[in-house]
Amino acid sequence: MSDTTTETTMEVNAEARRILAVSISKLYASRSQRGGLRLHRSLLLSLVMRSARDIYHSSVPPAEPMDTSPEEPAELDLESGPQPDETSAELSLTARGGAHREEEGEPAEDKENQSPTRCSRKRRGKTSVAPHFLPSKRARLEPGEERHAALPPPPPVSCRIGPAESLTSLSLNRVIPAC
């Protein structure tokens, strides 16, 4: 019986990962759509991503860390774009949202040291375990390839900060909210 449940869990897990990957690529593609970001569509995509992430986490043993981070910056795209005065609020949404989902296993003292935008430098070590559904960082780091890669975009880590490995993606993410 445990075999079947593990199987199903694995299937569900794989399915959730796939949907997450598809959703991220859709969100990314919608940035270059004519007419600007569509709020309704972005909202629906983020809802699906949230459900997929919840399922992914519920079906994955708790030892697996920090897979929540990739989705948060995508929430930036929820905004329709024409809100220049709210850009700062939108950006902090990412980090704050990510913070809510942090694993409870983190040591308490880190919370005290966290900046308001919850730049979790402490995550550096943990992100070395990259989420399976996102492309490997090696592919990302090829110069000039980020925009043209057929693979989904680089893992959108919290855009304000980033672990050392994702500096390239960091610059990409900095550019995007400006529009």
Place this chain on the structure above:
Amino acid sequence: MRLAQFLNATCVGHFESVMRGEAGTREFLKVECKVFTPVPSNTRSNLHSSTSHRQSEAAGSATTVLTVQGLIPLQRPPCPFPWTTIMAGVGDEIDEVQWCFSQVKGAIDDDVADADIISTVEFNHSGELLATGDKGGRVVIFQQEPESKNQPQCRGDYNVYSTFQSHEPEFDYLKSLEIEEKINKIRWLPQKNAAHFLLSTNDKTIKLWKISERDKRPEGYNLKEDDGRYRDPNTVTTLRVPIFRPMDLMVEASPRRVYANAHTYHINSISVNSDCETYLSSDDLRINLWHLEITDRSFNIVDIKPANMEELTEVITASAFHPNQCNTFVYSSSKGAIRLCDMRMSALCDNHAKFFEEPEDPNNRSFFSEITSSISDVNFSHSGRYMMTRDYLSIKIWDLNMETRPVETYQVHEYLRSKLCSLYENDCIFDKFECCWNGNDSVVMTGSYNNFFRMFDRGYRRDVTLEASRENSKPQSVLKPRKVSSGGKRKKDEISVDSLDFNKKILHTAWHPLDNVIAVATTNNLYIFQDKLN
């Protein structure tokens, strides 16, 4: 006599249908009529529909007993005769509307230019004019030819009346965004004089267009020639009075008002008020009230933008004014709820007067429930008693007096429920289907994939799937009902779900307000169908 007509005429809470026909015919239908006392609404689930034909035992005569059950809109006092048996004449089977191909407009080739994709279809209030908007920002208006005296049974064809460029692509420099010229909606104003007026909108700007005819022109000016060149005053030796002479009919479209800069998000609906002076426009988060004469300001009447955009959970997807009550409007949301607002309550209608939402069926809950429950269109019935909403998989008809759940639910393409994941991947799950009522609110229609469209007869509880395709486009050829097999054994003539073409979608349909004529838009073609006249 048409059964549907009769059903609409005698309206009772629930009853088994009665059919009355000509007296004195040899063959007749015998129908049993039963009157039920109205059942409290909370004890009923969905409507039941059953039809049965039973040969009567009477030898020598062909009698058929028909039993039909259905919920009929209450319009008249209940039938006073319990258990009445009424002999009905007319030997033919139950009248069924047969739809025939009438015309198709648009290019034939399969290579569809993006700009030719039809984005909205709307009949005017008399049905004489049919307007379409496309992705390239153009509006094409068709006019129905008057019925010819030679063929009084034939309805006139729709021919091009006017074509004009309504919206152009724009660029918002401040936000570095391109504004699409695609026409999202067209709404006709009720006709007040010889000219026709319509509102057309793209994502950001609404325009009022006047379409007028000119069939005379002045001739005989003294100072200029008929072609416009000026005459040298020294050559003028006599004076004449200019007169109007007939000319070839010219239809002119001119923009009379431009209502701009009122929407931060993308406009999804416009709706003209019954007072014919105001209209509303809605985007994802706000609804504005305009006066037709005033372009430099509008009143914001609904604003659901949260103070913190992180908390956004719901957007406005469609809105409409009540057809008779000028103070009432509704708006639908991405969560599947409809709010009815009364403008008399307060200036800002953030607090609804009524809230329509059906609790989710736990059996149907899926990963994509949030997307499929998002309402794509909301429409009042002509009577104003009901409203219809379209979500991805179904049509729901709501009685404005009951907020807890719809009075009728029709599954448009239930076979897609198991395919939601693939539909999510190919983006089809985001398609926004529209729906429409027929003139007397007895039938509703909506589109589907594979160029199929569906009609649901509310009174008779019958539905049909038809196809808009060039193969069925011989004049007056009757459309054959189509069927999709959801799995297992596929019967002959059925189409399996996997062979449906999801690129051929019918999102926009319109029904003539007074007649059984429908306009169905495929990707870049407009089909006009009409019912078969005997």
